[in-house]
Amino acid sequence: MFSRLFKKDEAFYDLLEASAAEARNCAILLKDVLAHLGGDSSAQLETIRQGRRKHKKLAQEITERLCRTFVTPLDREDIESLSNALHKIPKTIEKIAERLAVCPVKFTSDIVSKQVLLLDQGTNEVSGLVGGLRKKISLEQTQDMQDRLQHIEGDGDKMLMDLLRQLYNRQADPIEVIILKDLYEMLERAIDRCRDAGNIVFQMVLKYS
Numbered sequence: 001m002f003s004r005l006f007k008k009d010e011a012f013y014d015l016l017e018a019s020a021a022e023a024r025n026c027a028i029l030l031k032d033v034l035a036h037l038g039g040d041s042s043a044q045l046e047t048i049r050q051g052r053r054k055h056k057k058l059a060q061e062i063t064e065r066l067c068r069t070f071v072t073p074l075d076r077e078d079i080e081s082l083s084n085a086l087h088k089i090p091k092t093i094e095k096i097a098e099r100l101a102v103c104p105v106k107f108t109s110d111i112v113s114k115q116v117l118l119l120d121q122g123t124n125e126v127s128g129l130v131g132g133l134r135k136k137i138s139l140e141q142t143q144d145m146q147d148r149l150q151h152i153e154g155d156g157d158k159m160l161m162d163l164l165r166q167l168y169n170r171q172a173d174p175i176e177v178i179i180l181k182d183l184y185e186m187l188e189r190a191i192d193r194c195r196d197a198g199n200i201v202f203q204m205v206l207k208y209s
Contacts, residue, residue, distance in 0.1 A: 074208075
């Protein structure tokens with residue numbers, strides 16, 4: 001009985017990795033929504049919604065397991081912080097997908113596609129970082145992945161400012177400005193969510209190294 005009580009619950013790794021994988025999957029599905037602009041993207045949007053609901057259940061399971069587990073493989077606060085950070089990624093992606101689904105095709109361009117690609121790359125790095133916790137990868141390896149994630153986030157920031165500059169400095173349809181500004185900022189927010197999750201993982205590795 002006591003051995004079960006004090007045994008570290010390795011399932012937290014499974015749940016965190018599943019959360020990161022679901023965030024990654026939502027980013028991949030967002031590219032599919034983009035590919036169906038101007039047509040019926042309801043199926044793609046519903047798949048993202050299902051992914052977000054699945055992610056919410058994973059977050060709830062992590063919270064419940066934290067309440068009934070005496071010894072955890074990582075600090076409780078770190079597990080909860082990382083879970084919350086990961087949860088925000090698919091939640092933001094779902095909002096982006098909903099905007100894209102109703103956005104007039106004439107107001108979208110390859111610029112949006114480039115931001116979606118950066119988001120895809122960001123979730124890929126996050127998935128690698130979270131997976132590294134169980135493997136106990138070195139601080140140097142973690143730093144390399146975090147540097148790539150920071151670079152992606154920096155590219156996103158620069159792209160956002162360039163896009164806004166283009167919108168503000170040309171004679172554009174006011175509706176187009178509103179729609180694109182909303183899309184640009186939401187995509188940048190999603191990329192920032194990836195950076196936030198990556199920062200938490202890096203701090204965890206730094207603490208345990």
